[in-house]
Amino acid sequence: MIVLRQEESVAEFAHPAFSGAATGPRRGQLSFLVVALVLVGAVTVAAALAAVLAPGIRSLLLHEDGIVETATVVFLAMAVLGAAAATVRHGLRVSVALAGLIGLAELLDETSFGSRLFGFEPLPLYGGGQLDGFHDLLILAYRLLRDVSQGLAWLLVGLMLALSAGLVLFALRQIARNMAGATTWLSGHALLFLHVGFIGLAQVIDIATSSRALSAVEEVLEMNAAILLAFYVAQVGWVESARCIRASEGR
Structure with missing residues (x-):
């Protein structure tokens, strides 16, 4: 039976007794953070260099079901499966469940609600296109507001950009703070x-745009986001495992 446990922050290992050195659980938590950021940076630089120095492979990287999109799906699937495994092993935790649900929603979005896997036709979208992902709900809201007032439509875009x-x-x-050793509950969820x-x-x-260059940026952002989510799930799962080990050793 899955037991609902009271949410414990990732920063539980930031107790003053552990804040003086980056050892034990805190060092492990920091390792996930560093590796995730390094991987995101490396992927971004590699994609940019490939687009500039080898434009011939750009379509291979960025076209539908290309390398970038496939990698996004893989990392999202890892996040969903990791969250499910952590829940089965350690019980239901709000942070893990939330990450798993976010990953599942984005995975469905990337696979067009499964239409690209099972071959069914998505519903038509108001103003053109198809309703084949949750992101289309935002596009629908933008189009409806634009029909009322262009200013309202751009206000929506501006609010989304600002947030x-x-x-x-805020995450940075x-x-x-994590790097400086001042770990808090919030910094534990930075990823x-x-x-x-x-x-x-x-x-x-x-x-807001139909630019091909910015569309490429969008694809890379989504892949980087999927990487961050997968590492977040791994980080929280590792912290929970370490907590369980510490609890068993203290008995």
Whole structure:
């Protein structure tokens, strides 16, 4: 039976007794954070260099079901499966369940609600296109507001941009606190905050522009967000495992 446990922060290992050295659980938590950021940076640089130095492979990277999109699906699937495994093993935790649900929603979005897997036709979308993902709900809201007033439509885009950029900056601040050893409950979830911020920025690009260059940025942002989510699930699962080991050793 899955037992609902009271949410424990990832920062439980930031107790003053552990804050003096980056050892044990805190060092492991920090390792996930560093590796995730390094991987995101490397992927971004590699994609940019490939687009500039080898434009011939750009379509291979960025076209429908290309390398970037496939990698996004793989990392989202890892996040969903990891969250499910952590829940079965350690019981239901709000942070893990939330990450798993976010990953599942985005996985369904990437596979067009399964239409690309099972071959059924998605519903038509108001204003053109198909309702083949949750992001289309934002596009629908934008189009409906645009029919009322162009200003309202751009207000929606501006609010999304401000919230997403603010969340990214907030996450980066929490990451800096982590690096400095001042771990808090919020800084323990920095990867999740950064994931949501990246997804928000990608949706702003999707709604507001038809530029091919910015569409490429959108695809890379979504892949980076998927990487961050997968590492967040792994990080929280590792912390929970370490907590269980510490509890058993203390008996």
